[in-house]
Amino acid sequence: MRGWMGKFRSLFLFGALTMFLTGCGVDNISALKPKGYGSELLFDLMLISIAIMIFVFVIVMAIYAFVLLRYREKKGQEHIVPKQTEGNKALEVIWTVIPIILLLVLAIPTVQATFDLADQSTQGDEGVLTVDVTGNQYWWQFDYADQEISTSQEIYIPTNERVYLNMKASDVIHSFWVPAIAGKMDTIPGENMNTMYLEAYEEGVYEGFCAELCGPSHSLMYFKVIAVSPDEFDQWVEDMQNIDPEATPETTTAQEGQELFNNNCMSCHAIGGASAGVGPNLGNFANREKIAGILQPSKDNLVDWIVHPDEVKPGNQMPAELVSEEDAAKIADYLLELDHSDVGNDLEMQSVEE
């Protein structure tokens, strides 16, 4: 029984590993299922490197097995010392040239892709969208300067268009990563601005992550890339531009909530218009897929977040217990009425947390 277990233990391990790793193949999250120009380039590079690795592995293993079998010590030959070879020009040339060729095969597309991903040639051209991205502890701000709108946690882009990102951070280094659409890029505080671009092939909600350890809530610094058709994108921009922060909410509690929000929260946040400054612009708050990037959008969760932000996202900048639970419920009523655009609402979202 023991021997049987020993033999199959590795098989069980590989089986379990396969089951576990299939989780990496979820659509809209995985770099192995590219849905954009950048991720496709990177995926192709992965395939080339894996092919080269397999090639080298198979050749080396074949030679190893051959030598092992062909030149093993045979019965009656225990004391024979084989002929010793020292230096063989032909062999040495072969095992120097083959790696050089393999490195070239890997290097040429890698350098090409590196320049391709860094290409900024059409930035600033007529009709080309640029979004300013700011990484903050622990949320993302997206400013559309030309459109004079600002949003947070969810960046909307039109499909099949190159959208340039100008990226920085307000506090510490973060890293913007959307595996299914593009590679990742650090956002750095100070004068240095990094750039990259997004180009999504299909409509969808793509999961984004902060990929640079930035504090206790680093792992909660999710965001979404919402790719919609160019027409829908124009509609979204119009909807965002039409947000009126003074508009009177429908219910009485929401009206009270609006007043409480204006008195307590507006010094950091904004509703509609351009960048808020310290905190996220909440103009389209009720359209978001998640509260604070991580919680399911329900009133209870929102009240929880407003009163005890530090329990939800440790180390974040929002003051705890700024308002009572009762007032937070009114503010929640107000915020959950802020659904100013239904663009992207029909898109299905797959998420790692679900």
Ligand code: CUA
């Ligand atoms: Cu921001 Cu990790």
